Amino acid sequence: MENIENYKKHVSVLFDECILGILENKDSEKEEWIADLTFGGGGHSLGFCEQNPSIKILALDQDMDAINNGLKIIADKNYQDRIFLHHDNFKNVQQIVEKNYLHLLKPEKQFLGILMDLGVSSHHFDQGERGFSFMNDGDLDMRMNQVDEESISAKDVINTYSEVELADIIYKYGEEGFSRVIARNIVEKRKEAKIQTTKELENIIFHSYPSKLRKGRTHPATRTFQALRLYVNQELEVLEKTLLVAATLLKPKGRLAVISFHSLEDRIVKHEFRRIEKDRPEFKVITKKPIVPKSEEIKRNFRSRSAKLRILERI
Ligand SMILES: C[S@@+](CC[C@H](N)C(=O)[O-])C[C@H]1O[C@@H](n2cnc3c(N)ncnc32)[C@H](O)[C@@H]1O
Incomplete structure (x- = not known):
């Protein structure tokens, strides 16, 4: 389960925009705290530390590979007294802060910045055995937190x-138009034998598409794999619940x-940002339109092409 030896480098997306967007109001000398709720390969966390x-x-991550790799990076950089990494889901951030950090967050007991860089990291897609990608064959798992005994795999x-x-x-x-036929074919196929791998599932989905649509720009399995990943990790539900909690942990x-x-x-x-802004006058959305990567970033890192950054400020 621990793939730390093979932890694939994740290229941080919208790196400068996040670092500068959060540190813009930083008074340069004063100790300030940032919560990186999605540590991943640690690129953004290191960027904050190096900038100031x-x-x-x-820092939090629910994936044990990210934690083991992160502990190694933190030790290599000698940042043990600057980055404090926890294995947990960000839906628990308030409890983690209350239990371990209130005495450290002096004097306001709140954060200058909080970053959520959502979804999975390159490591998840590249590590076939994690089951996130139909490009690599592997066990159909897709759980970010593989040590959570209550979690259910794909x-x-x-x-x-x-x-x-x-x-x-x-x-x-997945907003998949062929969802019914895909589901029917999955149920038919599993009568013969249990569906175990990403490639088996990919094959079923591929043949569920009309033949003239199988070779389009987007692979037929893309939406179904996204749907399973979001469902297995309850990503949308956890995100929706956490945004207001995170906002209330911010200092002015x-x-x-x-x-x-x-x-x-x-x-x-x-x-959710609009609702928070409407219900609570102390918050303001400072990105009326989302910030998106420049064309040079997309050329350098194709994965960044769909990224959108939105920022909420406590006034
Ligand atoms: C896109 S990567 C973050 C990359 C990171 N910003 C960097 O620069 O390397 C997202 C990370 O968030 C983690 N993650 C996703 N949802 C999470 C959640 N609900 N709680 C904690 N970690 C989560 C994933 O395991 C993954 O490692």
Whole structure:
């Protein structure tokens, strides 16, 4: 399970925009805290530390590979007294702060900035055995937190849910027009043998598409794999619940920066930020339009092409 030796380099997206967007209101000498709720490969956390020597970071990730790799990076950089890394889901950030950090967050007991760089890291896609990618064969798992005993894998979902439940998940979280036929074919195929791998599932989805649409720009499996990943990790539900919690942990002039990678996520961030701004006059959305990567960044890192950054400030 621990793939730390092979932890694939994740290229941080909208790096300067996040670092500068959050540190803009930083008084250069004073110790300030940032919460990086999605540590991943640690690129953004290191960027904050390198940009300003008086920054300290509370960092979270729900993936054990990211934590083991992160602990190694922190030790290599000698940042043990600057970056404090926890294995947890960001939905628990308030409890983590209350339990471990209130005495450190002096004097306001709040954060100058909070970053949520959503979704999975390159490591997840590149590590075939994690089951996130139909490009690499592997066990159909897709759990970011593999040590959570209550978590359910994509294999469990594919092999035990009813045809209607599968079709609804594929439609709701993947906006897939062929959700019903894909679900029907999954249920037919699993009567012969349990569906175990990403390539088996990819093959079923591929043949569920009409033949003239199989070779389009987007691979037929893209939406179904997205749907399963979002469902297995409850990504949209957790995001929706956490945005207000995170906002309330900000100090005045503190900023919550959220990077999303697809329209379902961005819609939640946009609506939730608007709702917070409307209900609570102490908050203001400072990105009327989302910040998107420049063309040079997209050329350098194709994965960044769909990124959108929105920032909320506590006035
Ligand atoms: C896009 S990567 C972050 C990359 C990071 N900013 C960097 O520069 O390397 C997202 C990370 O967030 C983690 N993650 C996603 N949802 C999470 C959640 N609800 N709680 C904690 N970690 C989460 C994933 O495991 C993954 O490592």
